[in-house]
Amino acid sequence: MSGEITAEATEASTSIRTQPSTRARPVPFAVTVIVLAGAVALTFLVSNYHLFQLTMLVGYAVAILGLNIATGYNGQISLGHGAFYAVGAYTAAILMSNFDVPYWATLPIAAIISAIIGFLIGFPALRFTGLYLALTTFALAVAVPQLLKFKGIEDWTGGVQGIVISKPEAPFGLPLNPDQWLYLFSLGVAGLLFLFAWNLIRGRIGRAMMAIRDHALAAEAMGIDLALLKTRTFAVSAMYTGVAGALSAIAVEFVAPDSFTVFVSIFLFVGLVVGGVASITGAIFGAAFIVFIPNIAEQVSKAAPGAIYGVILIAFMYLMPSGVAGLLRRLYHRLVPSSR
Amino acid sequence: MSAATSPADFGPAMLQIRGVVVRFGGVVALNGVAFDVGQRQICGLIGPNGSGKTTLFNCISGIYRYSEGEILFEGRKLAGTPRHQLINIGIGRTFQNLALFRTLSVRDNVLVGGHHLAHSGFIRNALRLPIVRTEERRLNDQLHRLLHLLDLEDVADVTVASLPFGTQKRVELARALISDPKLLLLDEPAGGLNHGEVDELAALLVSIREQFKLSILLVEHHMSLVMRVSDKVVALEFGQKIADGTPEQVRNEPEVIRAYLGETEDARAA
Numbered sequence: 001m002s003g004e005i006t007a008e009a010t011e012a013s014t015s016i017r018t019q020p021s022t023r024a025r026p027v028p029f030a031v032t033v034i035v036l037a038g039a040v041a042l043t044f045l046v047s048n049y050h051l052f053q054l055t056m057l058v059g060y061a062v063a064i065l066g067l068n069i070a071t072g073y074n075g076q077i078s079l080g081h082g083a084f085y086a087v088g089a090y091t092a093a094i095l096m097s098n099f100d101v102p103y104w105a106t107l108p109i110a111a112i113i114s115a116i117i118g119f120l121i122g123f124p125a126l127r128f129t130g131l132y133l134a135l136t137t138f139a140l141a142v143a144v145p146q147l148l149k150f151k152g153i154e155d156w157t158g159g160v161q162g163i164v165i166s167k168p169e170a171p172f173g174l175p176l177n178p179d180q181w182l183y184l185f186s187l188g189v190a191g192l193l194f195l196f197a198w199n200l201i202r203g204r205i206g207r208a209m210m211a212i213r214d215h216a217l218a219a220e221a222m223g224i225d226l227a228l229l230k231t232r233t234f235a236v237s238a239m240y241t242g243v244a245g246a247l248s249a250i251a252v253e254f255v256a257p258d259s260f261t262v263f264v265s266i267f268l269f270v271g272l273v274v275g276g277v278a279s280i281t282g283a284i285f286g287a288a289f290i291v292f293i294p295n296i297a298e299q300v301s302k303a304a305p306g307a308i309y310g311v312i313l314i315a316f317m318y319l320m321p322s323g324v325a326g327l328l329r330r331l332y333h334r335l336v337p338s339s340r
Numbered sequence: 341m342s343a344a345t346s347p348a349d350f351g352p353a354m355l356q357i358r359g360v361v362v363r364f365g366g367v368v369a370l371n372g373v374a375f376d377v378g379q380r381q382i383c384g385l386i387g388p389n390g391s392g393k394t395t396l397f398n399c400i401s402g403i404y405r406y407s408e409g410e411i412l413f414e415g416r417k418l419a420g421t422p423r424h425q426l427i428n429i430g431i432g433r434t435f436q437n438l439a440l441f442r443t444l445s446v447r448d449n450v451l452v453g454g455h456h457l458a459h460s461g462f463i464r465n466a467l468r469l470p471i472v473r474t475e476e477r478r479l480n481d482q483l484h485r486l487l488h489l490l491d492l493e494d495v496a497d498v499t500v501a502s503l504p505f506g507t508q509k510r511v512e513l514a515r516a517l518i519s520d521p522k523l524l525l526l527d528e529p530a531g532g533l534n535h536g537e538v539d540e541l542a543a544l545l546v547s548i549r550e551q552f553k554l555s556i557l558l559v560e561h562h563m564s565l566v567m568r569v570s571d572k573v574v575a576l577e578f579g580q581k582i583a584d585g586t587p588e589q590v591r592n593e594p595e596v597i598r599a600y601l602g603e604t605e606d607a608r609a610a
């Protein structure tokens with residue numbers, strides 16, 4: 001009798017003990033290599049149109065990763081990251097068309113400009129938390145198309161017409177067409193940015209971000225300067241999304257105000273949640289959702305693609321409440337039981 | 341267990357509370373409280389509910405402002421020190437109700453406590469430069485020492501929110517200790533613990549003081565723990581100090597007996 005109780009108690013305590021941290025375990029190195037090799041192989045396997053789609057996917061993945069740094073890891077909800085996407089896109093387009101800057105050199109400049117804007121927005125953002133911050137950033141996203149149409153900067157932005165740019169050729173005489181080259185180029189940039197993000201999150205800065213998200217007062221008592229960390233985090237977040245915007249402008253060969261409505265911000269947010277909040281790999285799944293689900297919805301029903309999209313979105317949330325990455329993480333934990 | 345030495349043996353005061361007054365509208369939460377905490381001293385702060393213990397705790401940890409008086413730490417005025425700087429000068433704390441980083445593992449919770457021991461910023465971390473690895477290695481050594489001391493090794497990778505209350509309290513203690521404070525502020529650490537756990541906590545506090553060579557300001561509503569581990573006890577009632585001395589002296593102070601008796605009568609009446 002008492003033996004039974006003891007056994008039960010032990011089991012209860014082990015079930016507590018084996019419940020692993022929700023924080024992502026590192027994706028095994030081998031998996032990373034295989035996925036990267038597969039992504040590179042696609043360059044030679046799919047049509048140019050699909051390569052264009054994949055290039056957009058890579059861009060969105062970087063943008064969502066940026067949003068994840070502020071919202072997922074640091075708890076600063078942003079419904080306005082489309083604004084940084086627009087800033088990056090316009091920076092690339094203006095530099096290429098007005099200043100003949102080579103496409104690759106526009107990326108670091110787009111990074112710096114969006115980081116500065118993100119940093120400046122990060123200060124007023126300190127006053128708001130939760131839903132109030134979400135609405136404040138949303139206001140920013142709403143204003144963007146109008147700001148881009150502003151007459152005073154028409155010489156640069158091209159006003160309502162926008163700016164047309166041209167797709168870069170592959171360098172060094174590589175035997176690649178422009179779509180293939182741009183896909184590989186974007187993949188390389190994204191690979192680096194993902195590596196940097198992973199490094200950032202797993203170290204003391206990432207821990208501090210998450211500590212603030214979970215309990216700001218306690219984080220402060222641990223010596224974390226909330227204002228400093230949150231504004232810099234917002235800057236890094238904006239920088240990622242800005243670089244993504246630049247990549248997308250180069251891929252689309254065109255920017256115009258109406259490409260940067262509030263929907264960009266909302267789709268990025270959808271990608272964040274569907275892929276997995278506070279997950280680095282989740283950004284890739286979220287981007288795939290943004291790129292492919294509208295097409296699939298269109299194929300299912302030409303008459304009501306919006307309704308189909310909505311149903312698919314609800315199904316995702318219902319089946320994967322912690323995002324695609326959350327589901328994969330749980331499967332992984334089940335298949336590979338806790339290895340310390 | 342308690343070293344019944346007189347407060348005078350603890351050298352120059354580490355923390356000095358000098359006539360601190362706090363008012364909330366008409367309520368005078370603290371009315372000119374003054375006492376010292378010595379080097380490597382465990383100082384218990386007791387008093388019935390509403391006597392101002394948490395208020396004083398919050399004044400030291402920079403959450404409340406006081407209209408009169410001053411608080412000195414190692415001879416330096418604390419007023420105006422940003423909250424995130426307190427740990428740098430050597431003041432660590434736990435919270436009355438748990439304030440852990442719920443979604444993080446025990447390991448990460450404790451590591452956050454070591455935030456101020458390292459200095460690498462965003463760029464160095466993103467590039468994971470050698471300095472970052474060195475810092476992480478050093479921090480991990482400390483981490484393992486504390487996980488061992490507080491018997492948390494088996495749950496290092498478990499999400500902290502899924503652990504029993506008593507274990508979470510130990511995580512908070514580990515998180516405060518990894519930062520290597522000179523003064524540790526504990527707000528009702530025994531709250532919610534059962535008898536056995538309170539006994540363990542008492543032993544732990546005494547051993548922590550020896551191992552980490554620190555002072556402890558122990559705010560507790562319940563007398564027993566305080567009386568067992570403290571070198572010195574300060575008693576508050578209605579924001580005023582009513583006793584100050586060894587546990588023995590304070591226990592026998594008529595004012596203290598009356599205050600605590602009064603409270604139990606109130607409780608009976610309610």
Ligand SMILES: Nc1ncnc2c1ncn2[C@@H]1O[C@H](COP(=O)(O)OP(=O)(O)O)[C@@H](O)[C@H]1O
Binds near residue numbers: 390395
């Ligand atoms: N933030 C506050 N606002 C208004 N009154 C407060 C506040 N904090 C404490 N008080 C009042 O100050 C007095 C002391 O409270 P407190 O320091 O919490 O006591 P203790 O921790 O000893 O139980 C109480 O009368 C309480 O109601």
Ligand SMILES: [Mg+2]
Binds near residue numbers: 393436
């Ligand atoms: Mg209290």
